[in-house]
Amino acid sequence: MEDAATAQQSADSSMDRVQNIVRTKNVTKVYRMGDEEVYALNGVTLGIKQGEYISIMGPSGSGKSTLFNMVGGLDKPTEGSVYIDEVDVAQLDAYELAWLRCRKIGYIFQSFNLIPVMTALENVTLPMTFAGLTTDEARDKGCELLELVGLGERVLHKPFQLSGGQQQRVAIARAMANDPAILLADEPTGNLDLSTGREIIELVREMNENSGVTIISATHDMKMLSVSDRIIWIRDGQIAKIERREDLDISVGSIDGEETGGVSSEQVKHTEESLSGEEKTDKKE
Ligand SMILES: Nc1ncnc2c1ncn2[C@@H]1O[C@H](COP(=O)(O)OP(=O)(O)OP(=O)(O)O)[C@@H](O)[C@H]1O
Numbered sequence: 001m002e003d004a005a006t007a008q009q010s011a012d013s014s015m016d017r018v019q020n021i022v023r024t025k026n027v028t029k030v031y032r033m034g035d036e037e038v039y040a041l042n043g044v045t046l047g048i049k050q051g052e053y054i055s056i057m058g059p060s061g062s063g064k065s066t067l068f069n070m071v072g073g074l075d076k077p078t079e080g081s082v083y084i085d086e087v088d089v090a091q092l093d094a095y096e097l098a099w100l101r102c103r104k105i106g107y108i109f110q111s112f113n114l115i116p117v118m119t120a121l122e123n124v125t126l127p128m129t130f131a132g133l134t135t136d137e138a139r140d141k142g143c144e145l146l147e148l149v150g151l152g153e154r155v156l157h158k159p160f161q162l163s164g165g166q167q168q169r170v171a172i173a174r175a176m177a178n179d180p181a182i183l184l185a186d187e188p189t190g191n192l193d194l195s196t197g198r199e200i201i202e203l204v205r206e207m208n209e210n211s212g213v214t215i216i217s218a219t220h221d222m223k224m225l226s227v228s229d230r231i232i233w234i235r236d237g238q239i240a241k242i243e244r245r246e247d248l249d250i251s252v253g254s255i256d257g258e259e260t261g262g263v264s265s266e267q268v269k270h271t272e273e274s275l276s277g278e279e280k281t282d283k284k285e
């Protein structure tokens, strides 16, 4: 029989679990390159609540995309577990995994990844067709989504007839096609200029506020700090620190709206230095 303290502990942790839409436990990913082992992730444990806007920040090669792939069910950890709504992704069979990727999660990539021969509307309706909507239902919903992302006048354009920012808007509409609970973005502003990047960040935030979709975005883009509820800084495959937006906002320095989206540039500089400073002293794998 368990004692009161143990019972309380398990109750507390089950409460925590109820609130987490994404949870990772000691996630480790090792890539083997000949004799060499690369620890792309090395023991990442975190919980993300429904409706949060999370930015995963860190230097190039720190493991952001690897974490994106693990959380999105696109790759499997070498060790540890990923839970979506408290279901261990590793336990899903191929059909359930396909369902998760199609219905539960929307994906946005740096290079948009639209299908070049399809129109904006066809790109957006494709996942709906996979999910079983009729052609008419998909067309109506696709037009609505394209309207929502500001492309109501561009539904019949193909990707090459759209600007980068417009292509990313189509990709966001496509990611939202099946009303996902989670929107995963890997460097969504990486190929965009400053002001287009800001528009895309704003649009993703609107999606988050209006539909309650949980945002998890791997990024270098400091503009994303000001819209994020929490920032998870990773370095060498490990969580270096987790900050809440309020904690960033309290440090008042010169406000650099252009680069940090309203977060104190002093704070960003401090955080970047502390991360890269540690990086210099460590030998990279
Ligand atoms: N398929 C692979 N095989 C071997 N090593 C890999 C593979 N994919 C990633 N890595 C290594 O894992 C580490 C983490 O890579 P990852 O792509 O996750 O970094 P990142 O933080 O997304 O970087 P960036 O900001 O440049 O996109 C890097 O050292 C990378 O070289």
Ligand SMILES: [Mg+2]
Pocket (backbone or CB within 6 Å): 064, 065, 066, 186, 218
């Ligand atoms: Mg990456």
